[in-house]
Amino acid sequence: xxxxxxxxxxxxxxxxxxxxxxxxxxxxxxxxxxxxxxxxxxxxxxxxxxxxxxxxxxxxxxxxxxxxxxxxxxxxxxxxxxxxxxxxxxxxxxxxxx
Numbered sequence: 406x407x408x409x410x411x412x413x414x415x416x417x418x419x420x421x422x423x424x425x426x427x428x429x430x431x432x433x434x435x436x437x438x439x440x441x442x443x444x445x446x447x448x449x450x451x452x453x454x455x456x457x458x459x460x461x462x463x464x465x466x467x468x469x470x471x472x473x474x475x476x477x478x479x480x481x482x483x484x485x486x487x488x489x490x491x492x493x494x495x496x497x498x499x500x501x502x503x
Contacts, residue, residue: 452490
């Protein structure tokens with residue numbers, strides 16, 4: 406078993422964040438497009454719960470539709486309930502982008 410030092414963990418975490426940033430930034434752009442206030446979008450982190458906290462139910466539904474249109478995917482109701490953060494959406498979208 407390989408054990409990572411704290412320094413290596415931080416480096417690995419930074420690399421993962423940098424890889425995810427393009428999609429997360431696109432998701433934030435979509436949030437702006439559907440009318441979420443810029444100050445809110447600027448403050449939201451990748452692990453922050455969106456529905457009910459950052460977006461109301463109307464914005465959240467519009468966000469799902471915007472994602473479907475932007476990435477040409479279908480987000481089923483089953484998955485829409487499980488996708489709670491920007492990282493969740495990133496993980497759902499990214500495999501289809503490769």
